[in-house]
Amino acid sequence: MSQDKLQMMRDAGPSVLPSLLLCDFGDLKGELDRLRDAGTQVLHLDVMDGHFVPNLTYGMPIVEGLRRHTDLPLDVHLMISDPLHYARPMAEAGASSLTFHVEAVQDAEQVAGEIRELGVGVGVALNPETPLSDLDACLPLVDLVLVMSVDAGFGGQAFNPVALEKLATLRESHPHLLLEIDGGINSETIGPARAAGCDLFVVGSAIFKQHDYSAAISALEAAIEGANV
Secondary structure (H helix, E strand, C coil), X not given: CHHHHHHHHHHHCCEEEEEHHHCCHHHHHHHXXXXXXXXXXXEEEEEEECCCCCCECCCHHXXXXXXXXXXXXXXXXXXXXXXXXXXXHHHHHCCCEEEEEHHHCCCHHHHHHHHHCCCCEEEEEECCCCCHHHHCCCHHHCCEEEEECCCCCCCCCCCCCHXXXXXXXXXXXXXXXXXXXXXXXXXXXXXXXXXXXXXXXXXXXHHHCCCCHHHHHHHHHHHHHCCCC
């Protein structure tokens, strides 16, 4: 089933992925309905442990609760120090893909291989200051690369254009990888990210701080379509 969801993620690209961290958790089903009505095809979940990053968010119960109310792929970003400890519970809760941070592990190749055995999509993420060469060992085992345009777990940061360089390099060297970007994505930055070869665009404030989700997502999609690819 998760591999089917991974194919749905591939088929959705280029696509806006609402980051549920900013949604109204007191009305989670209502938020899902609004996002579905706005045309959302993939949902993004940011899991933070208070250790690898300073913030603490949510765990398996939220993933499981979401899965009960939607068939959309759940793209889970593990900003945690021990991704393998939680990988199986997350997969069993309904995650479609699990993305770990290369900075959080000693052996990215091993981690990617063990997550792949769970039957979910495998992603690896890297922060702006982390060189692409740190991914070399695990790239043959992952389905997607999440390029951070801000440091993971810290709010209020400006978009770092080094992410665009990384995306362009990855698109040229690995044309079949799904490429994702997260951090400061809005109507101004999403077009350049698409032009650099990105497929999936994680968006928080530019959706959830707007009154009309449909209008917000439509504006972002228009910027994607207008990119010079």
